[in-house]
Amino acid sequence: MINSPLDEHLYDVAVIGAGSAGLQAAQTLGRMHRSTVVISTDRYRNDPTGHMHNFLGHDGAPPAELRLAARKDAEAYDDVRFLDCVGAGVTRVTGELGAFVLEVDAEPAVRARRVLLATGVRDTLPDIPGIAESFGDLVAHCPFCHGHEYAGTRVGILGAAPHVAAMASMLQPIAADRVVLTHGADLDEATAAGLARTGATIVREPVVAVREEGDGLVVALASGEELALGGLLVKTEWQQAAPFAQQLGLEMSEMGAVVVDAFGRTSVPGVYAAGDLAQGPGLPMPMASVLTAASAGLMAAAACVQDAALARIA
Structure with missing residues (x-):
């Protein structure tokens, strides 16, 4: 479905992704009267969660509700068009500054002077039965997004990597108790010492399953023992949700994120990136939150406008 006819026009900016x-x-591009096409699919990283948190003015709102309102705002500008794809969406991006070509599944190719990638990342959850079914609610990966909802309960932290000590420390003012589930793995000496200083409990047995019960979770251990939790924090493995960074030869960080400057410019002229897929200067990892993604989208769009303006007067 296209909300305004696409033609052979060379768009100022093609935005891939509608989170x-x-x-x-x-x-932002619409307000600056830059011809823009937004190409979206129906898949979003925060689909599993029913409510998003820690977002100014929208705390507790369903993610889809925010997207609907944001799209309505963008559609109010005459220079913004949407191409909604049920299938694969954009399959390939080629070209260079001023002449990018976006191949789109079951649609004509789209041409644009600049490309803004907002395709996000895809999470892979720990392979433990029951985790996927509760992910986004009683199982989460971000204490800033979900930690408050576990307040006053025993909170589990799955893993044995060094980050579990910092996670236990952050949760200390929130949780009644914190249990680090190493899932059979060994803690290094520094991590174990850090956990001891925070007063967190350590359970080393493998976790065999997780299930919802009442308002919380029950974690089944290999010994047959079960632990009741108010919530469980896990570390997900993630990868780019789309192949465009590789297709365009963008510089990537060690974590697999697109390297950008403070304005979302990538290593390739005319290509910008914003949201969970991008890692800015001075950051140890992408900042995975709805609010920071929106802010990054504004900055990248502003860079598109500024770069085009400067090119015209150079």
């Missing part, structure tokens, strides 16, 4: 980063970018 918070892409939608904010579209609104």
